[in-house]
Amino acid sequence: MTGEESAESAAGPEAARPLVRSLRLGLDAPRTxxxxxxxxxxxxxxxWLDAHRAGFLHADEEALLTDRLHARRRHGLLIGRYAAKCALAALRPDLDPRALAIRPGVLEQxxxxxxSSEQNLGxxxxxxxxxxxxxxxxxxxPMGIDLERIRPANVALLTSQTHAAERRLLAAHLAVPEAERLTRLWCLKEALSKALRCGLTVPLDLLAxxxxxxxxxxxxxxxANFAQYQGLSLAAGNLAAALVLPRPPAVTLAIDAREWATFRHALAEAAAWEPGA
Ligand SMILES: CC(C)(COP(=O)(O)OP(=O)(O)OC[C@H]1O[C@@H](n2cnc3c(N)ncnc32)[C@H](O)[C@@H]1OP(=O)(O)O)[C@@H](O)C(=O)NCCC(=O)NCCS
Incomplete structure (x- = not known):
């Protein structure tokens, strides 16, 4: 069963399907x-998420959805858990998404x-x-992921949070508007901060x-300061994303080019997505 199928069955056949794409990543790691x-x-x-949450939430995750949550936070909690269960379904189709709980740790991670399996999952x-x-x-x-909207209005703020050397590096490799370059830079740092579990509580220079x-x-x-990690940045429409994971020789990432193109296309679709469209 693929992540898409699992998500659909969790949602119920009568509902319009949300946009879901999943992709398996091969990790070649000499040590393990x-x-x-x-x-x-x-x-x-x-x-949609509220109407179908019983199909993918664990009782402990349901308990996080208190009445005091702002609608925006509720949406974030639900769509984040839904995407996580889709990723888990793609990796471990044998598992029931409702039996898996994603709870905040003491650092909110x-x-x-x-x-449960021979391999601990994160x-x-x-x-x-x-x-x-x-x-x-x-x-x-260990891995970290980030997603941000590309907003020209954020250019001044993002410029103030990045080094001129970093901005020059990206400008030399990405012929795209400045807002996209800066947002992709930001996503890379935030994804690294998640892989490290520190979040953005450290001086941003450390994540350069x-x-x-x-x-x-x-x-x-x-x-610059975490030589054992690599980042992969992509953008489509007004969405930028980054994935951070250990780099060679510890880990070599293998991605099917066709599946990756489909995933990238889905990012563009999500960027253009309008409720009710
Ligand atoms: C992690 C952080 C960078 C996320 O930033 P954001 O742009 O607001 O949000 P995103 O949508 O990109 O990511 C949110 C997700 O990051 C994850 N996250 C939160 N803290 C994390 C951490 N320390 N390490 C790894 N992932 C973390 C959570 O899964 C969260 O989603 P959820 O709350 O719905 O489960 C930011 O929240 C941060 O810096 N947190 C630090 C918190 C911290 O250290 N608290 C200490 C409490 S003692």
């Missing part, structure tokens, strides 16, 4: 042997329970309005991007 991770992107309105997720991305990964290979390289799958990045 080959492993797999899975990415998912999901986009759905709050009323997502902690997955219920996926989750990273990010939401932007009705859209979320998530990556399910073996704990042996140290190198970038055009790759078939998007823009590849390395970090």
């Amino acid at each position: 042997g080959p492993m797999q991770a899975a990415l998912a992107l999901a986009c759905a309105p709050l009323d 997502p902690v997955l329970s219920g996926a 989750i990273s997720l990010s939401h932007a309005g009705p859209v979320a991305v998530a990556v399910a990964f073996p704990e042996a290979c 991007v140290g190198g970038v390289e055009a790759k078939a799958t998007g823009l590849g990045a390395t970090f």
